Amino acid sequence: MAQVLITEAALERRIRSLARQIERDFRGGELVVVALLNGTVPFLADLIRRLTLPLRLDFLGVSSYRGATQPRKLIYTKELRLDVRGRSVLVVDDILDTGRTLSSVVAKLRRLKPRLIRTCVLLDKPARRIETLQADYVGFKIPNLFVVGYGLDFAERYRNLPFVGVLRPELYRLPSGCAIEP
Numbered sequence: 120m121a122q123v124l125i126t127e128a129a130l131e132r133r134i135r136s137l138a139r140q141i142e143r144d145f146r147g148g149e150l151v152v153v154a155l156l157n158g159t160v161p162f163l164a165d166l167i168r169r170l171t172l173p174l175r176l177d178f179l180g181v182s183s184y185r186g187a188t189q190p191r192k193l194i195y196t197k198e199l200r201l202d203v204r205g206r207s208v209l210v211v212d213d214i215l216d217t218g219r220t221l222s223s224v225v226a227k228l229r230r231l232k233p234r235l236i237r238t239c240v241l242l243d244k245p246a247r248r249i250e251t252l253q254a255d256y257v258g259f260k261i262p263n264l265f266v267v268g269y270g271l272d273f274a275e276r277y278r279n280l281p282f283v284g285v286l287r288p289e290l291y292r293l294p295s296g297c298a299i300e301p
């Protein structure tokens with residue numbers, strides 16, 4: 120099925136150290152964590168349980184990959200409910216690839232006048248960057264591979280794998296004209 124790229128143990132270690140770094144940087148303040156659905160769920164759950172600072176949690180639904188490995192138009196499927204004006208916001212995403220998602224989200228949040236915005240991604244794939252942006256907190260820099268697991272999907276599957284893995288190419292190189300089922 121999928122080859123392991125980042126093990127459960129490595130994820131756990133790295134997330135613990137990311138959380139320590141975030142705690143240090145936001146010492147004393149309250150945080151609004153804005154997580155992007157759906158890929159952040161396992162990462163988010165593990166990360167926030169390591170944070171002891173006061174925080175509130177909200178979600179933005181963003182969809183860019185719709186069933187295939189090629190990016191499509193960005194669609195917001197869920198809007199924020201918390202007021203972030205004057206607040207410190209930590210945006211959490213699963214993976215920073217071209218940067219289109221995160222730069223659109225950051226621009227959208229800026230219009231709501233938060234005090235500051237920081238960004239945190241589990242994975243960073245700098246090879247395919249289009250937008251000039253970096254995340255403030257990065258779990259792992261990875262090579263230009265399509266990864267699944269630990270929240271990341273291929274056609275909505277594999278999100279439940281406890282590790283980050285790489286799919287065998289024959290699983291996603293479908294013959295042209297062959298639709299991927301939802």
Ligand code: 5GP
Nearest residue numbers: 214215216217218219220264265266271272
């Ligand atoms: P970007 O907008 O930076 O190109 O892409 C961000 C989004 O694309 C991520 O939130 C994720 O949903 C998706 N994405 C980018 N690279 C990968 C990948 O290697 N595997 C999976 N499963 N999703 C990816």
Ligand code: MG
Nearest residue numbers: 156157158213
């Ligand atoms: Mg995503």
